[in-house]
Amino acid sequence: MAESEPRGIRRYSYPAGGWGALRATARTIREQMDAPDAAATLLRTNKPDGFDCPGCAWPDSRHGSSFQFCENGAKAVTWEATKKRVPASFFTGHTVASLLEWNDHALEDLGRLTEPMAYNADKDIYEAIGWDAAFARIGALLRTFDPDAVEFYTSGRTSNEAAFLYQIFAREFGTNNFPDCSNMCHEATSVGLPTSIGIGKGTVSLEDFDHCELIIAMGHNPGTNHPRMMGTLHEVARRGAPIIAINPLRELALERFADPQDPLEMATLGATDIASNYLQPRVGGDAAALQGIMKALIEMDDEAGPQAGVLDHAFIAAHTNGFEGLAVDLRAKRWIDIEAVSGLPQARLRDVARAYAASSATIVTYGMGLTQHSTGTHNVQQVANLLLLRGNFGKPGAGICPLRGHSNVQGDRTVGITEKPGAQMLARIEQRFGFVPPASHGHDAVAAMKAIVDGRSKALVCMGGNLAVALPDPEVCLPAMRRLELAVHVATKLNRTHLLVGRHAFLLPCLGRTELDEQSSGPQAVTVEDSMSMVHASRGRLPPASGLLKSEPAIVAGIASATLPESKVSWTELVADYDRIRDAIEAVIPSFEAYNARIREPGGFRLPLPPTERVWKTPSGRAEFLVFDGLVEDAAAGDPSVLTLTTVRSHDQYNTTIYGFDDRYRGVFGRRDVVFMNEDDMASRGIAHGDAIVVETAFGGAGERVLRDVIAVAYPIARGSVATYYPEGNCLVPLDHVDRASGTPSYKSVPVRIRRDSNVG
Template identity: 50%
Template sequence: MTRKRRLSRTLEVEPYHGPAGGWGSVQSLARTLTREYVPLKGARVLLNQNKTDGFMCVSCAWAKPADPRVFEFCENGAKATTWEITHKRVTPEFFAERTASELERWDDHHLEAAGRLTHPMRWDAATDKYLPVGWQQAFAEIGRELQALPPDSAVFYTSGRASLEAAFMYGLFARAYGTNNLPDSSNMCHETTSVALPESIGVPVGTCTLDDFERTDCIFFFGQNVGTSSPRMLHQLQEAARRGVPIVTFNPLRERGLEEFVNPQAPGEMLTDTPTRISSQYYQVRGGGDTAAMMGIAKALLAREARADPGYPVMDWAFVREHTHGWDAFALAVNRCEWSEIEQRSGLRRDALEAAAAVYAQAKSAMFIYGMGLTQHERGVETVQTMVDLALMRGNIGKAGAGICPVRGHSNVQGQRTVGITEKPEMVPADKIKELFGIDVPEGKGLTTVEACAKIIDRSVSAMILLGGNLVRSVPEHRLVEPAWRKLRLTVNILTKLNRSALVHGEVSYILPCLGRIEFDEQASGRQAVSMEDSTGCMHGSRGQVPAASAHLLSEPKIIAELAKAAAPGRSTIPWDDWVADYSRIRDAIAATYPDIFHDFNARLWQPGGFHRPLGARHRQWKTATGKANFIVPSSLASDPGAEARDQDVVQLITLRSNGQFNTTIYSYDDRFRGIYGSRRVVLMHRNDINRLALAEGSMVTLSTAVDDGVTREVQGLRVVAYNIPEGCAAGYYPECNPLLPLWHHEKKAKTPAAKSIPVRVRREGPR
């Protein structure tokens, strides 16, 4: 029997011993349908979620099967859907009763919980209120503001929500305007992947599909909380586990989705409450210790190879000789690693890593699945490449049941990059864009998200156009970014719901409310469909299911087209109005621009399971500088240099999402899987660290960043919660802990914020 601990007036802690899924998910779904006043409408809409002729989930990007289940949605996906089709509305009357400053004091949950935006609004400096504005007036004024600025002083940011059609148009708009400043949410999470994989295997995305789960003999799982971030993957993991496939997990925290799962759609499982064990081996690696753990596994494999019967090698020597480059240097580096350093850096014992290597050595095929636990470190690129090295050692790329599987976050974050949302001009077909659309793609590199924030701080950026997202809340360095953001000349937010980014405004600020993906999109040629790319590189169509939240909403393609006509008139040959009238014309344009991926786009749009983008690495065709897959030696066993040398009173903070959130959207204050209820203002610590730092569970503490660069970074009012986490590590929720993350603390090549390893000091507040 577990004991509930009340640590403050709002915070209760009760360890959760149930499985992921099960009755907990069913009850959570019932609550969210009721809370948004859509019990009947919501249930009907959910039946069409992730179906071939339905709509694609607006939250995570996990793959959509060709033969979907009756209920092809998860708990968090259902929350995202009901959150969008809510009956609650944010009208001009709502804004008339509240100043922007008053609304800014609302927390993230209550801002979005207020409901769907209904009218375009413009901030009025005299009253500090958002006032209604006509669409054409808004477009004309935004266009004048942008035309008055140097193009490179404007930034066009994109969240992962936008469809392929909208993202394609947005990229063309920015380049017609004259800039490659097209950062997006990839910069914040999997840009590390986009840098690491091309160097290693010649593609920027993963190589696995859902079919590989059915054929694999082994799964290695690194740094991703499937139960919260991509719960529908639990179906594939459960089926693999039931076939006896070993699932070897490396993660600092023990997450329920990686331990046990009860399928809510299986009556027998629900009636008997019999969970499936997911991970066969679970290793709580230290935060940032994954490179060391992987090198330990490689070292153990080489030791097994030295003892192996020549007729039954551990290594796939034929693959290594024919398809790889750099083996000798990698093998030398592995052999030079000392077990003592591997153990120290990883926090794992030698025998544990040898046990993981033994499982890998016996598998005919293996998949490597990972998330931001690998990418959000200073040397995350090297960590991902070391994981690829492990796959290459046994030929586990380019065959059935094997490959690399990065788990992307937002629903089309991968797809928008595929159709041109990138700050790197070399990543788009400039000649073809000139030929097709009369646009001269600027030659200069644009800004990443981190670079854009730095330019906002030094006043080099004057305008921020945000296609979705909540960038003010999600970026590092809040104490410097927010004051600088208020000095911007122009801020434009294209949103479905209110958030902090719309309230921390510039001198001229607009809220442009758009249709959501789940809503009917009526244009001149009739009801439209859109498309997106899932995490496995498959393209899917999506149709709206419900009437628009307001008659005053416009679609994202319509808003983008009108902004382009107002801000960049005559700078392209694009028939913007024709594209908006019929989205199939946008898809034809995408196909003409990227024919290798999108040929016959409209004809293939509704293919069950989606159509897959061509990936050379799946066929052992390596588009790398060497023409082969590359073994790449990490420069260090530490994913975050200097972490080991810091003072004993410093712990490494890992930022987390809860069971009650998606990105910066906070559905509730409860994190059921971690047993935390009523508050997100907590820091999870090992009991030994709590004692060592003279704290107690329930202590109120302040976290401060343990760096000396002249900037004070701290988060106050956090409660200490004793938790099963490696010593020397701590965990806190994102985005509440973002003020602790320095802007310069990022992956060195990809510039992804290193949010999984922030050095912090813990100071008790008040009397002891």
Template identity: 45%
Template sequence: MADTIQNPESKGPAGGWGSLKSIARIYRDNHPPASALHTLLRQNKPGGVMCVSCAWPKPANYHPFEFCENGAKATISDLTSARCTPDFWNDHAVGELREWKDYDLEQTGRLTHPMRYDANADRYVEVTWDEAFEGIGNVLKSLPRESVVFYASGHAGLEASYLYALLARAYGNNNLPQSSNMCHETTSVGLTKVIGSPVGTVTWDDLEQADAFFFFGQNPGSNSPRFLHPLQDAKNRGSRIVTFNPVVEQGLVSFVNPQNPVDMLTGHETKISDEYLQVQSGGDIAAILGLCKVVIEADDAAIARTDKRVLDVDFITKHTKGFDRFIELVRATPWSEIERESGLAESALRRAGEIYVTSERVIAVYGMGLTQHVQGSLNIGMLVNLLLLRGNIGRAGAGCCPVRGHSNVQGQRTVGIAEKTELVPLDKLRQLFDFDPPTQDGTTIVDAVKGLMNGRIKATISLGGNLLRAVPDQMEMERVWAGQDLTVLISTKLNRSHLFPGKHAYILPCLSRLEEDVQASGVQAVTSEDSFSHISGSIGKRRPASPHLKSELAIISGIAMATLDPNPKLRWQEWTADYRLVRDLIEYTYPDDFKDYNARMFEPGGFYRGNDARSRIWNTPEKKAVFTTPSQLNALSFADAEGRYRLVTLRSNDQFNTTIYGYSDRFRGIEGTRDVVLMSETDMRAEGLEEGQVVTLVSDFGDGVRRALAGLAVRMHNLPRGTIGTYYPEANVLNAIDHFDELSKTPASKAIPVTIET
């Protein structure tokens, strides 16, 4: 139960004074202008600015302070008073900066001028925008079209994203991998396979009607803290919450609402999880199968008593396929196998299953704890199985709820940033712009990394992000990244990806979404899509960090005009002058999703672009929702062995994706460092390790390549035996590029096989 789960490392509940103190520390360190407070008050509200951090939805009935700790940190960080000007490079060579920590690079502040790498001086030097565009265009025109990658981080708005995808296709390829390749591509592929939709099926109204929430591998306390408000409301109305996670995440244990004066003054905590099951890493398939077994047994008992069926038989008959085969496996799998593979006791799974059986409307919430596995797609299929048994997809208060990361990561896919041509209406592009878009599928992140390693990829354009730090096999990537003919990074701040420049390398500094974007037709707005498929507009109000910054859209247009052959239908200057014209293009290209786009973009809560699966229209080949019969009971590609551990990569409370805001992970009791490995007391004893002992983690992938992360202090932590943890992105050096989900090629970062060297 929630009141017995052990999280002795935490310094208190999620939210509360700890959250406010953490925000105050970031404010003090960054010295933003006083106007930053005004920006926070406008955040996630109609006519305001959408958070630059996560993609959690914006409620139509918003709070006075509609931002969370993580969103506040991202906003304050963007509005820092620190500046990384051309003078910075007078004192710092690129090679020297490779020894700096991610946090130290972040603290140099906002980039102010376009820069070109000078190999002779090992420094970046200032250039004009025209010089940068001309230099980039000249290199791109000389390269084989299939050798260039156009990567997007998930931050840029829908308008810039649409034009970025158009640029790539007009250039001649579909090499448009995106940050979802590294986190939720398993969702896009896995959900499409079983329900015909690449995104979740719930909306905000469903949260307010659910009787129970089942969480799998998701951490709202650090990754989407605004989620804690509807969870608190759910608990207050009697809903129950069950959590499956190897790590005890404080946001799913208890929460003090910072917007509730009584809670803040009294310290009143809302207990979140009614049951918290510490499934071993990779054990979710078995755990969910156990829940399904409880449902089937309860249905058998109801039949024997001639009571109402537990299974939604009408729904299963009308809307699903594959039920009989799946149920045969459920009945045939003994509890002993389920316990062994999940690491959970039958009694614990029965308690959780009973909550599912007795709840009329259930929402299943998940994050990268399910998607980043070799069998991540099986994880998704099993979770959908559980929902289908009782008709918990396509009705109010129920559904599937993947929680996406970056603010527009889902929306970028919606408007064409996709390497799979089947996802893009190429005929519409041909009609609109009078060119023949390439029809060959492009490259995923995994394939792009392999292409860099074998020399096939010769240039990378990065629309935001810190790609070099985010991918697996990081040490090898640093070597091959610098061997490219061209690297272009559209960025707001310095990061490690800038420190391994190609033969021609440019840093193009862009506006933040929070800053005023003025073009020829006046102040511009941009839009983004949240995790619930709602589209919302943003208008930045802050003065740009430098008069030399350009918007992401203007930078894309500048590269396009310097690279592509003239085409009167590609009106880059007009589109840069007025973003409404780009929204008209998006509406024409995707009319079902973006009807009356310009008129609706500031609707409270955003306008909903729809989801057929929510209406029980299944766009699968079978035209039904599909039960998945798993081929194995764990999500791993390796067997357990003496001394082999399943490494889970973790985010600190003081970071967002690869951005490190500080060294305080208060929910895990870790201060002043990120160089730790978390282990259970039992595993420490088995290895003969002591608290604070420094060790090296070594990859046990089995391909003959030595991958190691040294200098980690052992910290005792409440984890299942055989599961250990350390921080992302530092742990990426341990993950092999060939260790990925079999269906989506999402890197399997939540169960990396490692051993420990003392």
């Protein structure tokens, strides 16, 4: 390693959380809000009479602590509730072309949009427009398109009420084109788990973490991406239950964490060890690691006999299909191959198998480190296989726990945001609203962008999000967005996608979660679903950032009314009182019985999860063991010159929102132009810590993609693996590099070659 550290690279020697988190939270508050307003707002975050954090989907704690937010939650809240404003006059002095030169952080840091805007192509600026005029122009333009030439994108911040109205509008308009943010993160879960266990969601509750005897945490970094989970892991570790981390990078929060709500740890500068065992597979080695653990279990069971309790044979016989096929496949796989592909020695995988066999209640948590691969769907199914081997469904302290991102990404899907609608839902829509919705499958996110690139789709309506930046392949996607004939963006703040203007573009500013939503019947609440299927109300209290803002449901209703003058839906009546929207959801979506009554109970209610009752909604009525064909997840495995690149989020970002330029737990400050590398991989390529490097894809065909102007940073990451930040690394991910089963982009499985940049001295 070089004698001196590169600029902005230095070791962070403190535990995750602790005083560092509190200092960062205080700094964020100072930058965005007045302290008294911030304190009052944050104390209402994730409370029964408050609002749901617009950040992660981790459930609200059942404990009554004074604050229910984390550092990144505070950033999400204050970023939305900021005192900064972007009035119409700002755009008069800034052309779209000039704003495209700004970085993503600077664009969003401008503050809240305050009034509806329409793009003036002659002047290359956005100009103020009244709501009625905006709706009328958008409606008239939408009516000129074939419905299947329009894409309706949904961000996970959209409430159940807005998402439901949105899908009703698009289906009455005549399309099932519903690209949404879940297509880019946990679609592999939504597709893979129904085949395995009959439902595309996790099966655990927060209470299960009080009863589990073991947690296996795979492919996620909770300290950055869902920090409120750290309080739960902290409790589990403190009561002595082992936590096994399986992740290619060493992540500080999975090693040591100081809970800011623990007075003793804060006073003594102490911390709690989180992971009792930390395994670092190669990027793309998760499937092989899972199969190694299961192979070890099968071998233990073969040696000890069915009565030894290594496997739960009674559960397997009563509730599953396919066990023998899986067992035969695992017995045939060679340990030498499992070790080579996973990057883990047999002994370490056998240690995990023994710990798993000793636990009578195990939870497996996983994130996008498993789903955003070429075989993401199969990876998820291997997690289900592992849990099924010991009957870890339908009992306290056990189950599968996919870690969703945005606070309502799961709820949007539950209330109908899907490009593949079921016949029963469509029939209930027809019965409730009186129109016949289309039945053909529409576009997911990647298919939508391909249609835009090819010119088949002409218009895009976005409920939040930053679609062009979130998707891979910006060199293809960004120019395509500028060829759209119409783009409509419902948003709170400006981002890069809003600046990719074509012939017509509109910015429609909406209320945020923190703000009071007042309709003709009075103040309204919206509802969201967390990652553990709890549905609860969210009530903003802050005065809106501008008197010209409208709520998301009101904006959807306004566009729908203007687009469909003969609509069979009473849009105005529904928006006047959100209870009416929830009554309609209850009529269309099963499991929402007594919706309005139940969301008025503190904490809300949980949607049914049949696997928790050992009921399997699969065609066979049983849970299914599913064989993974081979071991290798990703392209170019086995070529020693090729490394596998994964994209990661920094500690100062949430999805595409960049709050700042620090990633303190990984020791990066004030910059994002880094590639994390294993020191042995660097040495074998003649690369020193801090060297300027060139990263080039190694798919083996024409059109390889290149990332320049980055430096190599030595980091404890598995040999053969490298990491860089998302979305900067998206330029290395082709649009069609996806999990074929789910369509999820393979952001975490990019074959690359890396060399020193000879053009930099």
